Amino acid sequence: MKYWLTCQNALMATLAYRGNLVLHLLMTAVNVMVTIFMWLAVYSFSGRSDIAGIQPNQMVIYLIVVNVLALIFSTEPIFKFSGLVRSGNLSVVLMRPINYFIQSFWDYLGRALPFLVIYGLATGFISPVLRRGLLYGLSSLVLMGLTYGMFFLMITAISLCSFWLVQVWPLRPVLNALFLLLGGQAFPLQVLPPAFAWLIYNPFSLAGNQLTLLLLGKLSLNQILLAGGWALGWAVVALGILKVVWPRGIRSYEGVGS
Amino acid sequence: MPSPIITVDHANFSYVTFTKQAGFSGAWHDLFHRQKSTVAAVQDISLHVNRGEVLGLLGANGAGKTTLIKLMTGILPVNAGDVRLFTDQVPFRKRPAFLQRIGVMLSQKSQLAWDLPPLDTLVLLREIYHIPHAAFTTWLAFLTKELAVTPQLHVPVRKLSLGQRIKFELICALIHKPEILFLDEPTIGIDVSSQANIYRFLKQLNHDTQMTIILTSHNTKDIEALAQRVAVINYGHKIFDGTTTGLISRYATVPLLEIVTDVPLEPLPEHVRQVDATHYEIDATALTTLPIDPRHILSVNRHNGSLDAILTQLFSEEAPTQ
Numbered sequence: 299m300k301y302w303l304t305c306q307n308a309l310m311a312t313l314a315y316r317g318n319l320v321l322h323l324l325m326t327a328v329n330v331m332v333t334i335f336m337w338l339a340v341y342s343f344s345g346r347s348d349i350a351g352i353q354p355n356q357m358v359i360y361l362i363v364v365n366v367l368a369l370i371f372s373t374e375p376i377f378k379f380s381g382l383v384r385s386g387n388l389s390v391v392l393m394r395p396i397n398y399f400i401q402s403f404w405d406y407l408g409r410a411l412p413f414l415v416i417y418g419l420a421t422g423f424i425s426p427v428l429r430r431g432l433l434y435g436l437s438s439l440v441l442m443g444l445t446y447g448m449f450f451l452m453i454t455a456i457s458l459c460s461f462w463l464v465q466v467w468p469l470r471p472v473l474n475a476l477f478l479l480l481g482g483q484a485f486p487l488q489v490l491p492p493a494f495a496w497l498i499y500n501p502f503s504l505a506g507n508q509l510t511l512l513l514l515g516k517l518s519l520n521q522i523l524l525a526g527g528w529a530l531g532w533a534v535v536a537l538g539i540l541k542v543v544w545p546r547g548i549r550s551y552e553g554v555g556s
Numbered sequence: 557m558p559s560p561i562i563t564v565d566h567a568n569f570s571y572v573t574f575t576k577q578a579g580f581s582g583a584w585h586d587l588f589h590r591q592k593s594t595v596a597a598v599q600d601i602s603l604h605v606n607r608g609e610v611l612g613l614l615g616a617n618g619a620g621k622t623t624l625i626k627l628m629t630g631i632l633p634v635n636a637g638d639v640r641l642f643t644d645q646v647p648f649r650k651r652p653a654f655l656q657r658i659g660v661m662l663s664q665k666s667q668l669a670w671d672l673p674p675l676d677t678l679v680l681l682r683e684i685y686h687i688p689h690a691a692f693t694t695w696l697a698f699l700t701k702e703l704a705v706t707p708q709l710h711v712p713v714r715k716l717s718l719g720q721r722i723k724f725e726l727i728c729a730l731i732h733k734p735e736i737l738f739l740d741e742p743t744i745g746i747d748v749s750s751q752a753n754i755y756r757f758l759k760q761l762n763h764d765t766q767m768t769i770i771l772t773s774h775n776t777k778d779i780e781a782l783a784q785r786v787a788v789i790n791y792g793h794k795i796f797d798g799t800t801t802g803l804i805s806r807y808a809t810v811p812l813l814e815i816v817t818d819v820p821l822e823p824l825p826e827h828v829r830q831v832d833a834t835h836y837e838i839d840a841t842a843l844t845t846l847p848i849d850p851r852h853i854l855s856v857n858r859h860n861g862s863l864d865a866i867l868t869q870l871f872s873e874e875a876p877t878q
Contacts, residue, residue, distance in 0.1 A: 300683035307669055307676055314671040314712070389631045390667050393660045395652035396684055552571055553631045 308408025451536035461547030482507030612783030659734030
């Protein structure tokens with residue numbers, strides 16, 4: 299219940315600033331439009347009706363979905379945690395009889411809830427995912443959950459560098475670029491030469507490219523299982539980092555300020 | 557004799573800081589050769605606090621009193637020595653059963669969700685501390701009534717005044733009825749009547765529930781109003797541990813009386829020194845009675861006998877060589 303309340307509070311905090319939410323969505327929409335027009339120009343000037351087997355209308359849908367996913371897979375917890383360490387407000391969190399990571403996950407979930415609802419509705423009503431049999435549907439849902447958990451663990455592990463770095467804001471453009479390039483936000487990774495095919499199993503691609511292909515019904519059951527395996531593997535790596543780094547970080551934490 | 561609820565035994569804590577050189581050449585030099593220095597924030601401090609005691613920690617800025625609170629609450633680990641609460645709990649381990657029994661209010665750190673009303677944070681705390689709903693409702697109603705913030709329960713925190721926020725921070729620290737309450741600067745930014753309200757409330761709480769209170773403040777009124785015992789920390793060392801009256805009698809060396817009158821004294825009595833037109837000083841050791849007509853006296857203060865004056869003198873002393 300305490301974690302559900304954390305999720306509820308995070309959602310309410312997100313909705314408290316309606317103007318910010320609308321502006322955020324507006325900016326995302328503009329970015330998506332720019333990317334779509336760029337790709338349509340590429341199709342038009344190349345004179346080809348498909349690129350790497352992807353037709354223009356499929357590309358448009360892909361770009362819309364992958365950008366909604368970028369809203370769900372936010373890297374904000376890194377900067378939030380950095381703020382807690384820098385201001386010393388982490389002390390308040392440490393004084394509560396709770397698991398910080400579990401609470402942080404529910405907070406993360408609460409903030410992404412409006413976008414998760416959009417993705418969920420698209421999965422339920424537009425995507426063929428739930429119409430391909432029970433096993434396929436269940437596997438897809440497990441992959442979504444697993445990828446979401448993996449991504450959260452991964453960015454939480456990255457956030458622990460805040461214990462030693464006073465400012466982590468330089469990471470923001472780096473992470474945006476990683477999601478844009480490695481996550482397939484600017485283009486589907488399938489357009490890359492075969493030598494780079496392994497890139498589709500990096501954490502950003504699993505969260506962006508692979509979940510978009512899943513929603514569009516482009517992943518076979520075997521591909522879902524393979525992506526799930528990779529997501530699990532990355533989650534274990536992130537958990538390992540958290541287990542090792544957190545105790546060291548908490549010893550170096552000085553609770554600055556008063 | 558019951559064992560102390562808090563035992564600090566020869567605790568030490570130091571941290572590493574960096575010094576930066578001025579100018580561009582200094583910045584360039586620091587880029588490759590950063591100068592580190594170790595600051596001993598707490599040095600060999602021992603302290604015992606019994607259940608139900610109210611202990612005031614006094615010290616200048618950077619003296620180490622907040623660091624000592626952080627060691628006692630488990631925010632920081634001791635480098636050497638030992639800190640135990642409830643006989644066997646090591647604070648830094650932060651066991652949930654231990655955290656359930658302490659309440660912490662750090663005045664410059666907020667528990668409250670900035671964009672939401674305080675009630676939302678308090679309901680979250682109810683779940684975190686597993687407080688039964690009925691008990692929560694009754695206790696919260698009592699706390700908000702005592703601190704006069706009931707109407708603000710549903711107002712977003714960002715819209716509250718500083719004083720109202722501080723009161724809600726105090727409520728957050730008390731909502732689970734902790735056995736030990738740590739208060740760091742509890743009345744910062746609070747008006748005089750609200751301060752008096754908080755003092756009265758905390759005193760009553762301590763009396764009724766035997767809650768142990770550890771308090772740091774720069775405001776000596778806080779300490780005089782609440783603390784049964786004070787520990788003075790200076791440059792990381794404990795230099796005094798006893799009652800406030802004990803502190804005053806130990807350090808008040810020159811009993812000098814400051815007198816303000818409504819009219820100038822003509823002629824000036826013997827042993828009376830004029831500071832300005834109606835302001836005089838008298839060495840109290842030189843006289844047995846005041847040589848001034850009581851009808852003209854507006855106020856009499858014993859200079860250097862107040863806690864403020866003693867602390868000013870103590871804190872201005874040089875740091876001990878290490």
